[in-house]
Amino acid sequence: MSSTHPASLINNPTPFVQWLRGVAPYVHAFRDKTFVIAFGGELIEQGRLEDLVFDVSLLKAMGMRIVLVHGAHPQIESQLSLRGINSEFANGMRITSAQTLEAVKEACGALRLSIEAVFSQGLPNTPMAGSSINVVSGNFITAKPVGVLNGIDFLHTGVVRKINREAINSQLAQGQIVLLSPLGFSPTGEVFNLSTPEVAAAVASQLHADKLILLSHDNLVGEDNATIPELDVEQARAMSEQMPLGYFLRQCLSASWIAVQSGVPRAHIVPVDTDGALLLELFQHDGVGTMITKNLLETLREAAFDDLGGILQLITPLEENGTLVARGREKLETELPFFSVIEHDNVILGCAALYPFPEDKMAEMACFSIDPDMQGMGLGERMLAHMEKRARKQGFKELFVLTTRAAHWFLKHGFAAGHVDDLPADKKRMYNWQRKSQIFIKKIM
Structure with missing residues (x-):
């Protein structure tokens, strides 16, 4: 045959x-x-x-x-x-x-x-x-x-x-x-x-x-x-x-x-x-x-334990190519309360984490990721707006990000270029000089 x-x-x-x-x-x-x-x-x-x-x-x-x-x-x-x-x-x-x-x-x-x-x-x-x-x-x-x-x-x-x-x-x-x-x-x-x-x-x-x-x-x-x-x-x-x-x-x-x-x-x-x-x-x-x-299927919300698999599926390719710092499952589990997700029809399409630095009235938005097949459809903008709202609700006045590949996107959305010296003291000590991440800061109050 x-x-x-x-x-x-x-x-x-x-x-x-x-x-x-x-x-x-x-x-x-x-x-x-x-x-x-x-x-x-x-x-x-x-x-x-x-x-x-x-x-x-x-x-x-x-x-x-x-x-x-x-x-x-x-x-x-x-x-x-x-x-x-x-x-x-x-x-x-x-x-x-x-x-x-x-x-x-x-x-x-x-x-x-x-x-x-x-x-x-x-x-x-x-x-x-x-x-x-x-x-x-x-x-x-x-x-x-x-x-x-x-x-x-x-x-x-x-x-x-x-x-x-x-x-x-x-x-x-x-x-x-x-x-x-x-x-x-x-x-x-x-x-x-x-x-x-x-x-x-x-x-x-x-x-x-x-x-x-x-x-x-x-x-x-x-x-x-x-x-x-x-x-x-x-x-x-x-x-x-x-x-x-x-x-x-x-x-x-x-x-x-x-x-x-x-x-x-x-x-x-x-x-x-x-x-x-x-x-x-x-x-x-x-x-x-x-x-x-009857109701739109997209929801933006804080992450739950059941979202762990979906978040890992999103961020693992980015960790493997160096876009994101590798976290590992155990670390991600402990940091899950910091995360928010975009869910559509029970599928996680985007995530981001908000790490607080209360003494400096600043918060870091990290692990920002949108499903590659859904990019260009406004999900990133909606996630950013959600994280800014979450940060304001917690009393922060500035939001900062560290990125190696998305500088233009953050500049386009109201962030200004910053320096390591602009970071909170605790974050400054953790800064990875080998990655040489660019720093962008946005006032949110």
Whole structure:
């Protein structure tokens, strides 16, 4: 049997091994968890369905319970064009006439068959090789009409009334992927056209899902044009209200905060145009999209004993390359009360220690470290502000640091160059002339 492994992997397997070890905790944490994943019909129009199905199949193989909700906007528009029917919208919603509803049903039916067909692939030399994944669709959604709003009758446009939670959970328990179209049914047999993000939010809320994931062609970006990594419910609500009605990203953002407010722990808006974005968002700590939670997951606090391992993981590489003075585990344990940490989602991303010199009204900020993968995201500035506040609270008037590599950063943040003679007497006696650390001092009162 010939090997198909790339030569680079054979010659240097270390990055792959490290990556696999890095994702293992996520695989363990996500097993048996329920994910509701929604995507628009644009993804299918662009020929990206197979990639998504492969990634979803990988999640399923890892033991995750998957509900998929597909959209159909471009396919509906195509069907309407074939029938010579103009689209009508009001308040950001489609007005669904009887003729439009037929186009909606045609588009959704064809899409559902296409998605099921891709999941049925099991060809050798594809990511689906050897897979056996069943996809189940059905009348799981009970809906009601939007009705008349501001004098406009939305006809067959509806909103979700109820999700058949028991039936969906039964299918998930049997190992099926549940596929939902943006259609709902009334007890009298009527069919209603629904919003894909609204369906996804309702399903996630009523299933008590662990995650709602919405794939969007637009990113949530801040003033610096960089993706916003995290929002709480109130921030998400405020941002959504500033967006135009009918804007898909607004619908995703609204669905996210509503789901989180209803008890879903986390919602994610993920840039579908990034290859493998679903996997990158789930298996990388910082992800590639925007996560919405009830409360922001980042905390700045004084260190506890359980943080010891995380601190060691941060500072050991810096001790080994000489950036920090080596402490050793026992010394670190005794000095732990001096430390503060930045924690995000139970991962320590930054630390610093505050050593007091009360007779001189000075404190030393030492062991200042930020995870290399998170540098440039403002964590250092937040840690510095926290340490200054902690020092002021203890009555110190000056904060000083000794550094061999970060002189520019401290100058940029209000420190002034100092001399050994400016240090407290006890620190002056301990100064290591071989390291020749630069001294920077900042007045904080």
